[in-house]
Amino acid sequence: MATTASPPRAVRPQAPANNxxxxxxxxxxxxxxxxxxYCTLGPNLVLVTLFLLVPLVMAxxxxxxxxxxxxxxxxxxxxxxxxxxxxxxxxxxxLNTGIFCxxxxxxxxxxxxxxxxxxxKVMPARPLWRTLVxxxxxxxxxxTALIGTLMFDQNIGLLNKLLGTLGLPAAxxxxxxxxxxxxxxxxxxxxxAGFNMVIYLAGLQGISPEMYEAxxxxxxxxxxxxxxxxxxxLGPSTFFLLIxxxxxxxxxxxxxxxxTLGGPGHSTDVMxxxxxxxxxxxxxxxxxxxxxxVLYVIVMIFTALQWRFSKNRDTVG
Amino acid sequence: MSITSTQQPPVAPGRRRDRARVVRAxxxxxxxxxxxxxxxxxxxxxxxxxxxxxTSQLRWWPSAPTLDNFRRVFxxxxxxxxxxxxxxxxxVVVITVSSNLLAGYAFAKMRFRGRNLLFLLMLSTxxxxxxxxxxxxxxxxxxxxxxxxxxxxxxxxxxTAFGVFLARQFMLGIPDEVIEAARMDGAGRLRTFFAxxxxxxxxxxxxxxxxxxxxxxxxxxxxxxxxxxxxxxTLSVGMQFVNGQYTADYGAIMALALISILPMVVLFLxxxxxxxxxxxxxxxx
Numbered sequence: 184m185a186t187t188a189s190p191p192r193a194v195r196p197q198a199p200a201n202n203x204x205x206x207x208x209x210x211x212x213x214x215x216x217x218x219x220x221y222c223t224l225g226p227n228l229v230l231v232t233l234f235l236l237v238p239l240v241m242a243x244x245x246x247x248x249x250x251x252x253x254x255x256x257x258x259x260x261x262x263x264x265x266x267x268x269x270x271x272x273x274x275x276x277x278l279n280t281g282i283f284c285x286x287x288x289x290x291x292x293x294x295x296x297x298x299x300x301x302x303x304k305v306m307p308a309r310p311l312w313r314t315l316v317x318x319x320x321x322x323x324x325x326x327t328a329l330i331g332t333l334m335f336d337q338n339i340g341l342l343n344k345l346l347g348t349l350g351l352p353a354a355x356x357x358x359x360x361x362x363x364x365x366x367x368x369x370x371x372x373x374x375x376a377g378f379n380m381v382i383y384l385a386g387l388q389g390i391s392p393e394m395y396e397a398x399x400x401x402x403x404x405x406x407x408x409x410x411x412x413x414x415x416x417l418g419p420s421t422f423f424l425l426i427x428x429x430x431x432x433x434x435x436x437x438x439x440x441x442x443t444l445g446g447p448g449h450s451t452d453v454m455x456x457x458x459x460x461x462x463x464x465x466x467x468x469x470x471x472x473x474x475x476x477v478l479y480v481i482v483m484i485f486t487a488l489q490w491r492f493s494k495n496r497d498t499v500g
Numbered sequence: 501m502s503i504t505s506t507q508q509p510p511v512a513p514g515r516r517r518d519r520a521r522v523v524r525a526x527x528x529x530x531x532x533x534x535x536x537x538x539x540x541x542x543x544x545x546x547x548x549x550x551x552x553x554x555t556s557q558l559r560w561w562p563s564a565p566t567l568d569n570f571r572r573v574f575x576x577x578x579x580x581x582x583x584x585x586x587x588x589x590x591x592v593v594v595i596t597v598s599s600n601l602l603a604g605y606a607f608a609k610m611r612f613r614g615r616n617l618l619f620l621l622m623l624s625t626x627x628x629x630x631x632x633x634x635x636x637x638x639x640x641x642x643x644x645x646x647x648x649x650x651x652x653x654x655x656x657x658x659x660t661a662f663g664v665f666l667a668r669q670f671m672l673g674i675p676d677e678v679i680e681a682a683r684m685d686g687a688g689r690l691r692t693f694f695a696x697x698x699x700x701x702x703x704x705x706x707x708x709x710x711x712x713x714x715x716x717x718x719x720x721x722x723x724x725x726x727x728x729x730x731x732x733x734t735l736s737v738g739m740q741f742v743n744g745q746y747t748a749d750y751g752a753i754m755a756l757a758l759i760s761i762l763p764m765v766v767l768f769l770x771x772x773x774x775x776x777x778x779x780x781x782x783x784x785x
């Protein structure tokens with residue numbers, strides 16, 4: 184920019200003799216540090232590249248191919264995506280994924296908050312009650328789903344027996360789509376309530392007691408304190424949980440696969456179970472990959488939200 | 501962990517406060533017992549004769565406590581499955597945690613070209629649903645000739661970015677002076693890492709190991725996909741196998757479910773503090 188009218192160089196750069204040994208040593212040190220860093224990163228970098236980044240690229244490519252996994256793949260262009268658009272089962276699984284998400288996320292957060300508020304107070308046997316709420320969090324999805332099968336069995340399950348003793352008719356947990364979805368949702372709530380409680384309890388610890396004391400002086404009741412202090416100050420926890428729960432609910436697999444296999448009909452089929460069946464049982468790998476990519480895009484949208492959130496949370500504290 | 505209770509000063513009349521306290525205690529007990537009910541029912545069925553389940557009346561205790569269900573389950577290679585799960589999980593924990601610690605250290609404490617770019621790339625993998633990668637991972641594993649072996653489970657499972665992220669966040673908190681002091685005293689990079697950094701990272705190592713253990717022990721979809729030989733199954737896969745074979749034999753299924761969750765429950769009860777911190781930290785930092 185200032186090439187034409189650059190002022191005469193008043194001072195020459197520092198004498199080279201004075202300058203050279205230090206930068207060379209510094210550069211060598213810098214090189215050694217970079218080398219050391221890459222050696223240290225090496226194992227993880229190789230693993231992540233090979234088993235996460237490369238497969239991600241492969242999944243994108245595969246979604247534009249016909250591939251049975253047996254013969255060599257051929258190019259399909261957008262055919263897989265066009266097929267998705269016309270596939271009523273796919274849309275059903277999208278709808279089911281949405282229903283599952285809407286039925287679990289707000290409810291598990293509300294339960295998590297309620298239980299966290301309750302267990303934040305001093306009470307008899309509190310550690311025991313807390314432990315019982317946490318515990319399902321560490322069980323495997325398969326074990327949880329099997330327990331679910333036992334609870335919701337139509338003929339001999341506990342829930343129908345309980346309904347029976349109350350004089351109510353047995354619920355069709357396995358034969359009616361709505362009831363089957365409800366059973367998967369209920370078992371998910373049982374499994375996830377603990378996680379939501381943990382995060383909210385941690386959030387509650389961050390609220391200074393003075394806030395509540397001040398509110399008491401002002402004469403605020405329970406609901407007012409909840410609305411004007413607790414919920415706003417738990418904002419970061421809530422947002423984090425929203426993201427985590429939504430991502431979890433989009434990826435739910437074990438519970439559905441074991442409890443209902445997507446049935447009856449396709450009434451509990453979610454995108455992941457449908458992709459899994461296409462990819463590994465139907466041998467339509469390109470089609471399965473396309474479903475996966477659609478799901479990935481949805482999850483990415485939520486990740487973008489999380490990215491914004493993590494910037495916000497520095498300001499929130 | 502001590503959670504400060506937010507008790508309000510006694511502005512409300514004493515009797516009302518007492519009543520609130522009773523209501524809370526009752527609510528807590530009801531919630532706790534409701535949460536325990538499915539687990540209790542699993543225990544009950546595992547130790548009950550099958551006939552108990554098929555009566556229409558509710559029994560809250562086995563009519564004749566029995567180990568029959570366990571005997572039936574142990575006709576299957578349950579010990580082998582347990583060993584498989586243990587070996588696979590331990591391998592994954594060792595590989596994952598050491599590679600996470602090393603990478604976290606580099607990201608937190610070394611300056612090098614490409615650091616930010618690599619870190620972003622790493623983070624970007626965190627939100628990829630694992631199932632999206634399953635078909636390509638399957639192809640990779642097959643082309644490496646690993647299909648059907650333990651390594652097909654172990655190696656892909658050991659590639660995570662979450663642990664790196666956690667390790668980096670933790671190590672950022674270690675003052676640079678500590679590391680520089682060790683370097684001044686003549687310790688090499690490796691020596692500094694092992695003698696100075698790692699001892700400071702004990703809580704991190706505990707949390708990473710527990711969460712990795714939990715994830716791997718409970719993992720289902722991936723082992724289900726790459727293990728075909730019944731004798732190489734993990735417990736999760738074996739459980740689903742039993743579920744498919746003994747469809748209505750809830751006694752056997754619950755006995756196996758109990759065996760499979762026992763290690764996690766024991767670990768959880770022993771290290772509850774770390775578990776809860778691990779989960780809480782995943783939300784806070």
